[in-house]
Amino acid sequence: MYNFNMTYIINFLSSKLSLTALLLCILITQSDAAEYTNTQKIALLQPIEHDAIIYGEGAKKVYVFVDPKCPHSRDFMSMINENAKMRSIYKYYIFFYELKRFHSHDLIAAIYASASPLQRTLEVMVGDKKIPTDTKIDPKIESKIDEVAHVADVLEISKRPYLIIMKENN
Amino acid sequence: MYYHTPDTSRYIRFIRRFRMLIITVFIALSAFAFNFLKPELISSDTVFWLSESKQLEKNHKQSYSATYLGHLHVDIPEFNTQSKHSLQALQTELEHIEGVERVESLFSAYMIFNDRTSDESALVKALPIAQMPPEKIISFVKTLPDPYRPFVNNNFHRFHFIIHAKTPIQVDHLNIPYEYTYSEPQVEAKLSHYLWYIGIIILVVMGMSYLVFKNFIAGFAAISVTVITLIWTFTLIYLLIGTKEIHIAMSLMVVSIAIGHYLYFYYRWHVSQFKNDPNRALEKSINRNLLPAFWTLPVLLISLGSLLFADSPIVTMMSLSLMLSSIVAYAVSIVFLPALLSYFSVSSPKIYLARTCYWFANQEVHYNPKLLRKFMFFSLLILLFIGVRLYISPNLFARDVSYETMTLKVPFKEIDLEMLQKIETFENDLKSHNSGIVKVNSINTILKQLNLANAPKNPLDEQRLLQALFFLELYDLEKSYMDQDSLNITITLKNADQSAIIRYLESYKGLPIYLTDINSLSQSSKMEKMLLLISSLVSALLIIALVMGIIFRSVAIGWVGFAANAIPIIWFVLFMILFKFELTIEALIAMTISVGLTSDTIIHFGYKYFRSRYFGRTRKHALEIMFFYAAVPAIISATVLMIVFALLIFTQLQSLQLIGAYGAVLMFISLLSDLFILPVLLLSVDKAKMTTNAH
Numbered sequence: 041m042y043n044f045n046m047t048y049i050i051n052f053l054s055s056k057l058s059l060t061a062l063l064l065c066i067l068i069t070q071s072d073a074a075e076y077t078n079t080q081k082i083a084l085l086q087p088i089e090h091d092a093i094i095y096g097e098g099a100k101k102v103y104v105f106v107d108p109k110c111p112h113s114r115d116f117m118s119m120i121n122e123n124a125k126m127r128s129i130y131k132y133y134i135f136f137y138e139l140k141r142f143h144s145h146d147l148i149a150a151i152y153a154s155a156s157p158l159q160r161t162l163e164v165m166v167g168d169k170k171i172p173t174d175t176k177i178d179p180k181i182e183s184k185i186d187e188v189a190h191v192a193d194v195l196e197i198s199k200r201p202y203l204i205i206m207k208e209n210n
Numbered sequence: 211m212y213y214h215t216p217d218t219s220r221y222i223r224f225i226r227r228f229r230m231l232i233i234t235v236f237i238a239l240s241a242f243a244f245n246f247l248k249p250e251l252i253s254s255d256t257v258f259w260l261s262e263s264k265q266l267e268k269n270h271k272q273s274y275s276a277t278y279l280g281h282l283h284v285d286i287p288e289f290n291t292q293s294k295h296s297l298q299a300l301q302t303e304l305e306h307i308e309g310v311e312r313v314e315s316l317f318s319a320y321m322i323f324n325d326r327t328s329d330e331s332a333l334v335k336a337l338p339i340a341q342m343p344p345e346k347i348i349s350f351v352k353t354l355p356d357p358y359r360p361f362v363n364n365n366f367h368r369f370h371f372i373i374h375a376k377t378p379i380q381v382d383h384l385n386i387p388y389e390y391t392y393s394e395p396q397v398e399a400k401l402s403h404y405l406w407y408i409g410i411i412i413l414v415v416m417g418m419s420y421l422v423f424k425n426f427i428a429g430f431a432a433i434s435v436t437v438i439t440l441i442w443t444f445t446l447i448y449l450l451i452g453t454k455e456i457h458i459a460m461s462l463m464v465v466s467i468a469i470g471h472y473l474y475f476y477y478r479w480h481v482s483q484f485k486n487d488p489n490r491a492l493e494k495s496i497n498r499n500l501l502p503a504f505w506t507l508p509v510l511l512i513s514l515g516s517l518l519f520a521d522s523p524i525v526t527m528m529s530l531s532l533m534l535s536s537i538v539a540y541a542v543s544i545v546f547l548p549a550l551l552s553y554f555s556v557s558s559p560k561i562y563l564a565r566t567c568y569w570f571a572n573q574e575v576h577y578n579p580k581l582l583r584k585f586m587f588f589s590l591l592i593l594l595f596i597g598v599r600l601y602i603s604p605n606l607f608a609r610d611v612s613y614e615t616m617t618l619k620v621p622f623k624e625i626d627l628e629m630l631q632k633i634e635t636f637e638n639d640l641k642s643h644n645s646g647i648v649k650v651n652s653i654n655t656i657l658k659q660l661n662l663a664n665a666p667k668n669p670l671d672e673q674r675l676l677q678a679l680f681f682l683e684l685y686d687l688e689k690s691y692m693d694q695d696s697l698n699i700t701i702t703l704k705n706a707d708q709s710a711i712i713r714y715l716e717s718y719k720g721l722p723i724y725l726t727d728i729n730s731l732s733q734s735s736k737m738e739k740m741l742l743l744i745s746s747l748v749s750a751l752l753i754i755a756l757v758m759g760i761i762f763r764s765v766a767i768g769w770v771g772f773a774a775n776a777i778p779i780i781w782f783v784l785f786m787i788l789f790k791f792e793l794t795i796e797a798l799i800a801m802t803i804s805v806g807l808t809s810d811t812i813i814h815f816g817y818k819y820f821r822s823r824y825f826g827r828t829r830k831h832a833l834e835i836m837f838f839y840a841a842v843p844a845i846i847s848a849t850v851l852m853i854v855f856a857l858l859i860f861t862q863l864q865s866l867q868l869i870g871a872y873g874a875v876l877m878f879i880s881l882l883s884d885l886f887i888l889p890v891l892l893l894s895v896d897k898a899k900m901t902t903n904a905h
Binding site: 077078081102110112113115116119123125126129130199200201202203204205206207 | 684
């Protein structure tokens with residue numbers, strides 16, 4: 041019942057403005073819990089799905105936090121790219137979340153700014169392509185990066201790649 | 211019992227007159243029957259038992275196929291780059307054999323890890339162990355031995371390959387550059403097994419014929435009678451129940467019965483030739499054996515008849531084999547055999563065992579009744595001990611295996627925490643209730659490994675389970691652990707009692723468990739039949755006693771019939787307990803054969819002894835006659851069958867090896883009982899018997 045209410049409220053208030061307040065509410069209600077339940081994580085991620093780069097056609101959703109310069113993230117993307125079966129089973133919502141030591145903020149923005157972010161992601165992460173990065177970033181893209189980072193912070197994500205998998209019947 | 215000698219002179223004249231026709235008819239009928247029957251000689255031992263397996267029926271309902279497991283053990287001098295490549299190549303070669311579903315070994319295993327150089331990755335990696343250099347494999351496996359224990363020994367000199375296949379797999383054609391042993395699921399009685407088995411019988415029969423009778427006529431006639439009995443028995447079985455499959459166990463029963471019957475007739479013909487009158491010898495052969503051999507038929511038919519109504523085609527087939535072969539062997543011995551023997555004569559009918567017979571008679575006529583009572587009391591104590599032992603702990607049914615793999619399937623709808631918890635509980639329960647379980651490999655094992663690599667400090671929760679399942683699919687590891695709707699569990703046993711484990715699995719309530727490997731299914735099916743055969747055996751012993759009591763019109767002889775049949779079995783079971791042999795279906799088959807033969811012996815002994823007493827011979831003389839005319843053929847047939855059974859140990863069919871070993875021991879014990887106990891028992895009831903029959 042509690043989980044249902046949460047999802048319902050999130051769907052009802054799925055605007056960017058209300059999201060921060062909602063996150064705060066969840067934080068308050070969950071302040072004594074060590075980690076979020078799967079449903080709670082999904083509830084946090086669903087509103088930012090539109091910020092993700094989507095790869096794959098599967099029925100199961102996988103939210104993946106990657107840094108485009110992180111070698112493990114690149115390994116992961118290469119594996120997915122090479123594995124058609126895994127793309128047919130899962131649909132990947134790829135969120136760029138910078139690991140500070142890689143200084144990849146501008147690269148993330150450049151990928152978002154490209155005409156085909158997925159194509160560009162694969163070029164960079166799988167093909168190891170060097171792409172130009174603008175110092176001036178579109179505020180919309182900046183907001184997108186912040187939004188993802190915000191949710192990732194709330195979820196205390198420290199690893200890349202980091203996977204959150206949605207159960208099929210969720 | 212009617213002891214007067216039947217007048218068979220007209221019958222013998224008839225046989226002699228039409229002997230050629232009789233032989234031709236028998237041969238023609240046998241050839242026609244053989245052609246009509248076209249017996250399926252290459253009958254499968256396992257399929258024989260599986261045909262009525264309840265477990266297999268359960269599997270079929272779920273559309274689960276059975277798996278044949280083969281174990282290949284390769285010994286290498288040293289594990290280095292070269293040997294690693296050879297073993298890796300062997301793995302590939304095995305995987306490409308037709309029918310092979312998968313091959314478990316160190317070279318199909320993965321090292322599951324998380325590259326923790328930065329501690330910032332949640333990416334679990336699965337690296338095929340075969341890709342690592344030998345030194346790293348050794349250090350890795352030594353650090354984390356549990357998952358790899360079934361595949362390699364501690365010093366890396368012995369590697370194990372577990373082959374899962376749809377059909378039995380042979381590895382003879384593979385180029386394995388090291389010493390190896392291969393234990394395959396030996397499911398088919400191949401033509402070579404039958405040829406080996408027929409060869410042994412012919413060789414032993416001819417050898418014994420020459421040794422004992424100094425001619426080859428006995429051997430030739432024995433083989434002729436046995437072959438005709440085999441063909442006719444299996445044709446009759448086919449006509450009655452419509453099955454063509456001939457299992458070696460059944461044919462062994464028929465051979466035993468045929469040789470047993472034949473020898474009484476042949477022996478009497480052989481020793482009656484000293485007056486150089488072939489007619490007289492034939493007459494003696496028939497008129498002295500017609501009645502006792504006939505009375506063995508109702509004993510066997512009534513005692514085993516109840517088995518025909520057992521809810522098991524296998525038990526029905528076995529009892530039919532015994533009953534029909536007894537009837538056929540009798541008919542062949544009184545019609546075909548005299549016609550055949552009428553063409554021959556024996557120049558030297560002397561039998562060297564005769565002196566031994568007189569020695570036995572002299573010794574046993576002065577038996578000590580106290581000693582007999584003590585022996586019988588001791589045997590009774592053993593019987594009680596066996597009964598109590600079976601009641602308290604059914605360990606006698608143990609099937610100890612040194613190294614074995616079992617495969618199971620568990621149906622599932624969803625792999626969730628609840629399902630994993632059930633599997634975990636099952637694994638723990640299985641290990642705590644059974645000893646010798648080296649490893650239980652299931653989806654739970656691999657998911658725990660993946661989670662350990664992902665988040666070593668955290669137990670599996672819903673999200674981690676989903677992540678572990680993700681990596682399972684990413685590295686294509688799920689094929690070994692699950693199918694569309696079932697989870698696969700592999701259990702590795704070392705020095706364990708497989709029967710106890712099967713019983714435990716069959717009665718486990720926490721999960722729906724399906725045995726899928728052929729070996730376990732076959733074992734389970736055999737265990738299903740054990741109780742039926744045990745109860746049938748006990749009831750057969752009692753009925754034999756009853757029928758013998760009625761035939762001889764004496765309660766005392768009924769008692770002798772029961773005791774003489776039961777004593778070898780009681781002592782045999784004690785022998786099994788002392789030497790820790792398992793009570794298998796094969797042992798029970800051997801016991802059934804023994805009961806069939808011993809009841810024949812008891813009737814022949816009893817008939818010869820009491821007939822002599824009826825005509826006024828002294829106890830000693832009666833005993834001498836009994837030993838000379840009944841004990842000698844009993845000794846010869848027991849010796850022939852003991853050698854045949856003992857040689858079966860060298861065949862490659864496990865079921866046959868066991869029947870051979872148990873049969874040989876049991877026949878030896880039965881022979882001792884026939885020579886030392888049965889005559890004394892007959893002497894002990896003699897007085898009562900003679901009073902009952904007085905005039």
